[in-house]
């Protein structure tokens with residue numbers, strides 16, 4: 145008896161149907177049942193064999209595929225090749241595409257296909273495709289917002305009648321591999337211009353995103369680091385964010401603000417001397433003038449930095465308004481581990497306070513000696529780079545206290561600065577902690593500083609200004625309310641930074657020229 149062997153391919157699964165086994169098993173049974181005389185015909189009419197033949201026929205006729213709806217009559221009127229019926233199975237995730245009305249033709253077209261979304265994975269829907277129908281409902285003369293409910297209420301398979309766009313490019317070849325750190329907050333729920341809120345990616349300042357497409361001048365596509373391979377979403381392009389900031393200064397748009405809005409303290413300020421109000425207004429005016437002349441921070445390209453055991457520690461830059469506790473935190477760090485932490489003693493033109501020591505807290509110098517450094521509250525502060533290099537060469541973590549405007553001098557691969565912003569807490573907590581601290585400090589025979597209400601207000605005002613002007617430079621914000629808590633948090637953070645195997649640092653530190661992906665992002669430039 146011959147062996148009949150055939151192989152069929154059902155949706156990629158290979159099923160080998162081997163009649164040999166059927167006959168091998170069945171023949172002895174047939175023999176035992178005294179049906180030697182049965183003809184081949186009777187074998188073929190046997191039920192299991194019939195089922196086998198039926199299966200074969202189904203596979204041969206591809207009966208297993210989902211039934212497509214009948215081609216609509218009017219489809220025949222159009223060029224046969226240009227009409228596509230696409231059936232996508234809808235999961236709880238969105239389809240991952242946005243639509244718009246083409247201004248010239250009035251047609252509904254696919255505006256964007258999100259990388260990794262259902263539409264993208266299907267490979268059947270592309271940017272520029274014209275949507276004619278959804279589940280048999282014509283989209284003619286409909287607005288995009290009328291179409292969304294049609295999609296929302298459809299369950300299971302959603303059927304589209306599509307006229308493929310004329311410019312179908314290979315999307316994968318256009319995908320960029322670009323990592324950026326975001327330098328502003330973005331909350332799509334507060335952005336009325338986003339084409340589709342569900343298709344957007346929210347982020348906080350400092351997040352690292354993988355940008356997968358910069359094709360569109362207005363909306364880029366990106367996903368959070370670690371979400372690689374998952375669905376990308378829309379983020380404002382660099383150009384869009386710059387335009388928005390130019391139109392609506394001085395604060396970042398559509399995002400949470402890191403520093404407390406002035407409203408917190410406004411009630412306190414009412415009735416205070418007008419001198420305070422005019423001082424604050426002056427600071428704000430200066431801030432918006434500065435913002436008016438420079439590009440607002442948007443994104444900075446970052447690359448992974450793999451720290452080798454032989455690499456020097458990164459420079460730790462501590463910034464904050466005067467009196468917030470930068471020196472106190474530095475002092476505690478050095479006491480806690482003098483072999484690990486070292487300081488570069490800064491220079492200042494301000495007066496020496498009681499019990500401050502020359503060469504320990506500061507080098508106290510005249511204005512003439514230091515005026516090349518940055519100005520801050522009427523006093524000059526500065527640090528000497530040689531002394532920073534000396535501390536780092538000793539293999540220590542160098543703690544540097546500078547005004548943020550001077551960070552640019554150490555923003556290099558040599559120092560790889562990690563910037564910590566020490567921020568004051570709310571004014572109520574400032575009053576409580578700083579006044580209580582007086583007694584603790586006195587018992588401990590340490591330097592005591594008396595703060596006035598005006599000092600607290602100044603500290604909070606300055607913190608807001610620093611945050612709005614230099615916030616994009618900050619890697620970490622520590623609120624110095626309770627000193628023990630702030631110190632613990634800072635120490636843990638520095639330890640983490642020192643031990644992290646992979647750190648995302650500005651690409652300019654690692655490459656002398658921007659990467660190919662960054663160059664491809666048209667007008668992306670430095671931000672400082």
Ligand SMILES: Nc1ncnc2c1ncn2[C@@H]1O[C@H](COP(=O)(O)OP(=O)(O)OP(=O)(O)O)[C@@H](O)[C@H]1O
Pocket residue numbers: 464465466467468469470471472473577578581585591592593624625626627628630
């Ligand atoms: N969280 C805190 N609770 C109570 N007292 C604090 C706290 N942080 C700092 N102080 C005290 O506040 C005073 C000012 O702190 P510090 O000198 O560290 O400020 P600074 O930020 O270095 O300011 P400057 O740059 O003007 O010297 C010190 O007496 C310090 O002990």
